[in-house]
Amino acid sequence: MATFTEPDCLSEDIANKVHDFNSDTFRIALTNTAPVLGTTFLLSNVTQIANGNGYTTATDGAGMAATLTFSRTGQVTTVTMTNSPQWTATGTMGPFQWAVWYNDTSTSPANPVIGWLQHATPITMANTDTYTLPSGALFTIN
Numbered sequence: 001m002a003t004f005t006e007p008d009c010l011s012e013d014i015a016n017k018v019h020d021f022n023s024d025t026f027r028i029a030l031t032n033t034a035p036v037l038g039t040t041f042l043l044s045n046v047t048q049i050a051n052g053n054g055y056t057t058a059t060d061g062a063g064m065a066a067t068l069t070f071s072r073t074g075q076v077t078t079v080t081m082t083n084s085p086q087w088t089a090t091g092t093m094g095p096f097q098w099a100v101w102y103n104d105t106s107t108s109p110a111n112p113v114i115g116w117l118q119h120a121t122p123i124t125m126a127n128t129d130t131y132t133l134p135s136g137a138l139f140t141i142n
Contacts, residue, residue: 002134004138004139006115010114011141032095033046033098055093067081068082078137079137079141085133086132090127098119101138117133
């Protein structure tokens with residue numbers, strides 16, 4: 001099972017109203033370079049896999065979108081991905097081991113990272129292979 005990791009700055013970004021999980025646009029970048037808790041704060045800190053063969057480099061306003069929502073039960077708020085973004089290879093795509101979520105709406109800072117999903121091993125897709133991110137709860141805020 002893949003695990004979701006939040007960067008060190010996420011709680012501060014939420015407190016500073018950088019993210020609105022009800023209305024902002026969140027996108028996903030794929031990488032085979034491990035994100036770092038203390039320094040992977042922006043999309044520009046992410047070394048993405050090569051553009052092409054079914055992957056479009058994530059940039060400001062481009063890339064695979066993810067629908068995130070939040071719900072609250074008592075004092076716990078859960079951020080959930082409600083769709084399942086999918087890539088289909090048109091050649092060899094990857095390898096990648098991390099899917100990095102970033103906020104494409106925020107302009108100050110631009111494209112802040114909210115976290116990443118890590119797979120146990122790198123994934124390399126052959127022509128016509130399909131990779132689907134699992135939907136469901138990503139993280140909770142207590």
